[in-house]
Amino acid sequence: MAANSSDCTDKEQPKLKLYSYWRSSCSWRARIALNLKGLSYEYKAVNLLKGEQFSPEFSKLNPINYVPVLVDEDIVIADSFAILMYLDEKYPQHPLLPCDLQKKAINFQAANIVSSSIQPLQNLLVLNYIEEKLGSDEKIAWAQNQIGRGFSALEKLLEGISGRYATGDEIYLADVFLAPQIHAAITRFKLDMLNWTVMVSEKSLDWFNRAED
Amino acid sequence: MDSRPHQDTSGSFFSSSSDKLQLYSYWQSSCSWRVRFALNLKKFERLNPLHFVPVLVDGDLVVSDSFAILLYLEEKYPQNALLPVDAKCRAVNLQAASIVTSSMQPLHMLSVLKYIEEKVGPEERQSWAEYHIGKGFAALEKLLKDFAGRYATGDEICMADVFLAPQISVAVMRFKFDMSKFPTLCRIYEANKVLPAFQASLPERQPDASID
Numbered sequence: 001m002a003a004n005s006s007d008c009t010d011k012e013q014p015k016l017k018l019y020s021y022w023r024s025s026c027s028w029r030a031r032i033a034l035n036l037k038g039l040s041y042e043y044k045a046v047n048l049l050k051g052e053q054f055s056p057e058f059s060k061l062n063p064i065n066y067v068p069v070l071v072d073e074d075i076v077i078a079d080s081f082a083i084l085m086y087l088d089e090k091y092p093q094h095p096l097l098p099c100d101l102q103k104k105a106i107n108f109q110a111a112n113i114v115s116s117s118i119q120p121l122q123n124l125l126v127l128n129y130i131e132e133k134l135g136s137d138e139k140i141a142w143a144q145n146q147i148g149r150g151f152s153a154l155e156k157l158l159e160g161i162s163g164r165y166a167t168g169d170e171i172y173l174a175d176v177f178l179a180p181q182i183h184a185a186i187t188r189f190k191l192d193m194l195n196w197t198v199m200v201s202e203k204s205l206d207w208f209n210r211a212e213d
Numbered sequence: 214m215d216s217r218p219h220q221d222t223s224g225s226f227f228s229s230s231s232d233k234l235q236l237y238s239y240w241q242s243s244c245s246w247r248v249r250f251a252l253n254l255k256k257f258e259r260l261n262p263l264h265f266v267p268v269l270v271d272g273d274l275v276v277s278d279s280f281a282i283l284l285y286l287e288e289k290y291p292q293n294a295l296l297p298v299d300a301k302c303r304a305v306n307l308q309a310a311s312i313v314t315s316s317m318q319p320l321h322m323l324s325v326l327k328y329i330e331e332k333v334g335p336e337e338r339q340s341w342a343e344y345h346i347g348k349g350f351a352a353l354e355k356l357l358k359d360f361a362g363r364y365a366t367g368d369e370i371c372m373a374d375v376f377l378a379p380q381i382s383v384a385v386m387r388f389k390f391d392m393s394k395f396p397t398l399c400r401i402y403e404a405n406k407v408l409p410a411f412q413a414s415l416p417e418r419q420p421d422a423s424i425d
Contacts, residue, residue: 063355064312075301082307086300101289102274108281115311116280120319129341133333142328 002031002043016041017071019058021048025119025180026080027068032176033084036094048124081115084173096173103167109157110166110174114181118150122189143189151185151196154178158198166199235270240419242266243318244279246379249419251283253410254370255293280314283375295372302366309353309365309373313380317349321388339388346384353377354395365401370408378405379414 002018018034018041020027034041046052046067053065062069062078069076070083072090077083088096097104120126122143131139158174161167166174178199185191193199236252238245245267268277269285276282287295296303319325321342330338357373360366365373381402384390392399405411416422 064352066352075304077301077304077308079304079308079311081311082304085307086304089300089303101285104288105274105276105281105285108284109276109278112278112280112314116278116315116319120315121325126320133337138332 002041015073017044018042019044019046019061019067019069019071021046021067024048024067025184026066026115028180028183029080029176030068030070030083032179033087033096036096036171036176037087037091038093039087039091081111084176094171096176098167098170098172103161103172106157106161106167107173110154111177113150113153113157114177117153118147118181121146122184140189144191147181147185147189147191148195150181151191151199155196155198162198233272237266237268237270238419238421239266240416240422243379243383244314246382246414246416247279247375248282248286249414250379250411251286251295251375253413254295254375254408255286255290280310283310283372287372295370295375297366297369297371302360302371305356305360305366306372309356310376312349312352312356313376316352317346317380320345342388343390346388346390349380350384350390350392350395350398354397357401358397361397361401363404370405374401374405378402378411 016034016039018027018030020031020043022045046058048067052058053067058069059065061071061076064078066078068080068083069078070086071077072086075086077086084096097107127139127143130142158166163169165171166178182193182199186193234252236245236248238249248267248269267279267282268275269282271285271289276285283295296306326338326342329341333341357365362368364370365377377398378401381392381398385392392402412418
């Protein structure tokens, strides 16, 4: 679904642009949502390690210097949750939220457990601080602890509700938030996912592995 | 989410004409505060005390997490809507809410501060809190500068206000944070502060408030 800017002629130029960093789980959520909805977009890479989020071009677009940022013609939206809600309202194919209000609320809760209780406590800024002050082992222990606690909360939330995916047999918002977080937990922090059997079934792991560009 | 000990919490009943809602709230929790503020804005009446933080019980349905609760309330009780119809303005409100709930509050919640204090040192606790609060408010000031009217995103009170007002209050009261670098946010806060819905949601007016 993503096209590099150099590959497109003017006629083929997708009207959506996503400013993203390949490793950012927040950017990943936006990519998944765009792909689920079958929306083509121009991928604009912003290398956070090189400080490209502070470039004059990007700062003009988003003075807060965060990724992801979605540009839809003259509308510019930052923050992964705001982007997902915007996409869901404007492009209703493959809805990200179920109609049932209870299930919808559970999706919001799951998304927020990831975006407020887990991701901010194991992002680069926090981990660098802990490593600098307390060392590398403490950093890993901290990350594993924060993620583990969040996953345990999610496990309780989703028990009895999950099916093939987090909140049933369709992919919804909860899955879009969960997939990148679980991926990070496994690949970067070496968490053993066997503790959280409700969240991660064999089938959902397949989907997580395929939820890449 | 706040991880507060259960015995220190209390809750309230909020009712409308057709439904009874129970809110489990902790008087000092900024997350609980957002929900109280929103319920007051939607003209739910508080009846009577109870327990937790925040958890909303609506008939059979139980919703925890302040952001999820607010989005649920928005959908089920559309009176005095807190999210505007305009797509861009709506997105700005959600972004402002995310900045507070993801970039600020989790970094200065008690469990994190205790960890910093114990492992790094007592003097680090305040500077850590101030750093993250400052970073978040700087982002919000930039975001809302061109959108604010009387309130955060215009002349009607919206979701951004519900998140912002308690956060500013907590920053100032609990961390003695100096807001003078953020004139837009200060102005928004002054406008929110005088609202009866905000006044009624103040921590010190809650049934579980204590002097300590």
